[in-house]
């Protein structure tokens with residue numbers, strides 16, 4: 001059992017805590033047992049499997065698990081619940097969050113620093129700069145990175161590709177032509193989940209494919225108005241409209257894993273989705289290259305749009321809870337966990353110093369691509385998954401992209417509105 005105090009103390013070196021958080025209010029306090037309460041949005045089959053890796057790891061160390069699942073992809077619902085738990089003075093031991101949300105909690109002074117664990121496991125050397133940028137705040141470690149996910153992937157049904165004589169498409173035009181072929185043969189070209197975060201996930205793929213890495217960065221990370229309202233963005237909306245022809249009419253509200261199931265079941269040829277979708281194939285005992293194919297969205301091969309789930313821990317005066325927080329952080333960052341978790345989750349390790357031989361073919365390729373992108377400055381934060389811009393901007397992008405998807409809004413109007421909404425969300 002790790003019995004070290006965390007560097008920085010509680011409250012003293014932090015920014016003033018803007019939220020009411022009575023020291024005795026955490027769940028384990030009343031129970032007096034060794035238990036962690038963990039808020040997360042990992043509710044699909046593969047996500048629950050992956051979470052089980054952490055749960056078992058802690059169980060082996062005699063630590064109980066109180067799960068606090070909040071269904072809803074990309075954590076949109078989970079973040080609202082987390083806010084209400086913290087503001088009512090009852091934070092969980094820890095929570096799964098994405099980059100800008102972690103930063104936000106740190107700015108409020110709500111988090112336990114993980115510096116001792118980070119130092120003993122050399123986090124500074126093993127995690128890439130793109131993740132450190134969010135897992136650290138003002139020189140302190142504020143989150144334990146579970147993995148690296150990336151969003152510019154296509155998941156394909158292999159037997160449908162074989163049946164229809166479809167080769168892996170290399171260009172946007174080939175990509176569209178292959179969906180057209182599937183549609184003409186009575187299948188769906190694209191499995192699509194009509195939720196704002198999924199609309200935005202697909203759209204960021206289209207933006208990257210249309211404008212390339214520099215344009216993506218300028219528009220979505222630098223939030224440059226001239227890129228947001230540009231001919232290239234208009235073209236991206238045109239391409240989005242083109243893609244939408246290959247989805248079905250029942251897509252509104254559909255969860256991402258149900259869309260994945262449509263590819264698994266041979267109803268649809270492709271899904272454009274982050275690599276958590278691969279977890280669902282693996283959870284169904286399907287093999288890459290044999291039962292399904294994974295490839296980078298045509299036109300995006302040069303770059304990787306990423307996100308990483310961070311486990312943040314909330315401040316507590318309770319010594320035992322702080323020890324449990326350290327134990328959990330140490331478990332998450334360990335090499336064995338990083339591999340085992342990603343095997344179930346569909347991701348690749350957040351640590352960059354591990355061998356790829358225990359990863360499946362998609363993950364081995366993805367891991368190498370993440371490393372190469374990190375070296376070439378083309379590892380860029382996902383807009384849809386909290387690594388490109390603050391939540392208000394992300395939500396503004398969700399609004400415009402979803403309005404476009406659910407109406408016949410012209411592309412030039414959409415680009416104009418996007419630029420205006422993003423600007424408004426920053427003021």
Ligand code: BGC
Pocket residue numbers: 041047072073074075098149256276307308309385
């Ligand atoms: C998270 C993944 C999760 C996915 C679907 C992403 O934002 O990073 O861990 O599986 O959303 O909910």
